[in-house]
Amino acid sequence: MLQERVAIVTGGARGLGLAIAERYVEQGARVVLADLDGDVADGAATALSDERAHGAACDVTSEEDVQRLFDETIERHGRVDVLVNNAGITRDAMAHRMSLADFRQVVDVHLQGTWLGTRAALTHMRGREGGGAIVNLSSLSGKIGNMGQTNYSAAKAGIVGLTKAAAKEGARFGIRANAIQPGLIRTAMTEAMPEDVLAERIGGIPLGRMGEPAEIADVALFLASDLSSYVTGAVIEVTGGRGM
Incomplete structure (x- = not known):
């Protein structure tokens, strides 16, 4: 489904980013796993494929790092067909206890990082035939809000607006931009x-279970592939029905 396409996945060395990178490699893409820790990214890429994946160090809050990531990918592969903005962090606390530094850091990584990647992708893809696909990772928290996550919820809600605006700007160049809102997904964090908190949250999911990283990766594959050729500006909830 992605034969010989070139994809960048930020936050690609772990968790959902790694699951997405793995699915893209399985479907024929050449994938750059970008992560703050370049050594970890290199190790993850090598484990996926010596030929179809490689790692890159990138701080997504740095304009220079993001531009270098694109420049090096284009130099190596000739183009970027797909960008997945997945890199993220949490700094949870109730609002009255949250520091301004922790608010800004989460917003910078999620929202500024997604904007920098999206801007670089729009700039590159509008100048080449065939356009491209941008896949942004929002969260159900950006729709319903989570206690203790005013920073994270705000950033993830912002990604929805950013995605829709980018979709409108990119449409005439064949560039599609869409967002995924995962719910409770089985990761090291969840x-x-x-045990009692997890059970309570699962109890609020109509399908009665957590999602798996592979189920997010499948949606990211759909949005990167030609199967979604008429889908842009969409926000797809992958939540098991939670929050609907």
């Missing part, structure tokens, strides 16, 4: 939750 599995570290207290």
Whole structure:
């Protein structure tokens, strides 16, 4: 489905980013796994494929790093067909206890990082035949809000507006931009939750279970592929029905 296409996945060394990178490699793409820790990104890429994946160090809040990521990918592969803005962090606290530094850091990584990547992708893709696909990772938190996550919820809601605006700007160049809003997905973070808290959250999911990283990767594959050729500006909830 992505044969010989070139994709960049930020936050690609772990979690959902790694699951997406793995699915893209399986479907024939050449994938750059970008991560703050370049050594970890290199190791993850090598484990996926010696030929079809490689790692790159990138701080998504840095304009220079993001531009270098694109420049080096284009120099190596000739183009970028798909960008997945996935890099993220959490700094949870109730609003009255949250520091301004923790608010800004989360917004910078998620929202500024997504904007920098989206801007670089729009600039590159509008100048080449065939356009491209941008896939942004929002969150159900950006729709319903989570206690203790005023920073994260604000950033993830902002990604929705950013995605829709980018979709309008890119449409006439054949560039599609869409967002995914994952719900409760099985990751190291969710599995570290207290058992009673996890059970309570699962109890609010109509399908009655957590999602798997591969189920997010499947939607990211759809949005990167020609199967979604008439889909742009969309926000797809992958939540098991939670929050509908």
